[in-house]
Amino acid sequence: MAYDKFEILKSTAVPLPVENVDTDQIIPARFLKATERIGFGDNLFRDWRYNADNSPKTDFVLNNPIYKGKILVGGKNFGSGSSREHAVWAVYDYGFRCVVSSFFADIFRGNCLNIGVLAVQVSAEFLDKIFTAIKSNPDAELEINLPNQTITLLESGEKESFDINSYKKENMLNGYDDIDYLTKMKAEIQDFAEARPF
């Protein structure tokens, strides 16, 4: 499924200053039973967001109307645990297009890029600055500039650059995905497969 193009995103952000946010928190296993990619946003952070009787937990950030936007900012080691792409589908379906953290788990980061959610890794210091800025002004905007590979706190102008390999960057800018690429390699793949010993 090729996805939306990503160039420059200017938005307020939702802060989640918790470390080691694992994919079981992002989407608990009991919500993985769909056979289509529909409705996962409703269960994003289900058990942090709702009580057992389905009433909202008022102290959780997604239930606080002063925080909104297309950018989710999480603590260190975001997305650890299971390989479930459903976690990223939930993040996307809820309305986020970018996740910012000082450190991502590998599979989560790969899954993000594969469906067009930009995972932006910043320094621990810059992450602190973002959390501080949002805390003092929930309407503070961030700008994610993919062509220039920069993330900027628009109020103060403080910015940092982030890494993304040029292949994935091209994909994100154009809305291509890996299957588009691999489809063109079919003959080469078949030649390789024939020579495999098992």
Place this chain on the structure above:
Amino acid sequence: MSTTLFDKVWDSHVIRKINDGPDVLFIDRHLIHEVTSPVAFLGLKSRHNTVLYPNRTFATADHNTPTINQHLPVEDPLSANQLKALEQNAAEYGITHWGLGHQKNGIVHVVGPENGITLPGATIVCGDSHTSTHGAFGAVAFGIGTSEVEMVLSSQCIMQPKPKKMRINVNGKLGFGVTPKDVALFLISKLSASGATGYFVEYAGDVFKNMSMEGRMTVCNLSIEMGARGGIIAPDEKTFNYVEGRLFTPKGAAWDKAMVYWKTLKTDADAVFDKEITFDANEIEPMITYGTNPGMGTSISSYIPKAESVEGGVASYRKSLEYMGFHEGDKMIGKKVDFVFLGSCTNGRIEDFRAFASIVKGRKKADNITAWLVPGSHDVEAKIKEEGLLDIFTAAGFELREPGCSACLAMNDDKVPPGKVAVSTSNRNFEGRQGPGSRTLLASPLVAAATAVTGVLTDPRTLL
């Protein structure tokens, strides 16, 4: 140039290297299950693609399956729907499928090795992070997302940058009552839940050399819990003996040819790793976790560390202990436990059931404990019966359930209730992992058994 075992396997599967981008990696074996494959098949259909090599993909139902009354229709309509989707997709594309009730059915990372799908020197992927298990055979094996499942179905390739390389050496001899699970939990506690992120880990040294294949699977399985993409152990005679003669293992001339290749699969003496760490086996004791990520572990005889003494954020650490209902400085031994789970792709093999039996034999299950003993596959279940272990369990007041992932991730009815404490041989102690509000202590089958008969967290060395 000197290369590592990981380089040898990875590099020999690269079809194309993209400048400042990923490698196009050919995948020899692809395992699928009911939870992470349906959307991949939908994607395949929507693009009018087909499965390029159906004989390289193998399907088993495991994640959401019930572990009792498997002969009856699955009650949960959503689970039943996923199982049906897997069956239909496998049939439509000609993929081998071991559904519920099939004699070969079981947890994907248990049935792969049992049936010779897992081979040294192969690349193996599955939409499940514990695919790292298969690294025990000298394979490059790791978990992938559903987009990548679709890539493998349609092109037998994925696109990933090559990870960095780490070697972890553990030398010496493991102490009494110390199991492969304890080795893994020890390493994760030392490196943290993110300490190996970005790396592929080779395990080397006396301890892994002397470990059984099943023990190696347990260790490689848990590689992901320190953030590693995967773990790998050089294949040796033990590996070849395990693999030989299984259902999908190469036979005859193909076997001989494969053996020539497999014997080259080792790290060269002067190969360099991006990171190398060494431990001594005598540092390792039976382990237990006390928090909400697998890095929050300690030797069973010690106390919960103070927030100031651990790396990382104090607030996140305290939030974790609060969830568990524990306090800094608490002694772990003697903690009251409600549930014991023996099973999962980490510890659901025959050696795990033998270890559990070695302690419960001649004893009785404690009244306050609900125990779930769940074999990793029907093959494991059959061995439990053949070896007389079932009789030992029955005499001690335990019941054996049918195979599946079960309470490891609680997608079926095997859920630990809110606030209850489970000693579990599985792989994750995340909040709510074993059911909303559940509290998980990860441990070896020996610790699980000792706890099951006493009703409180118990050092197995006192009962062995």
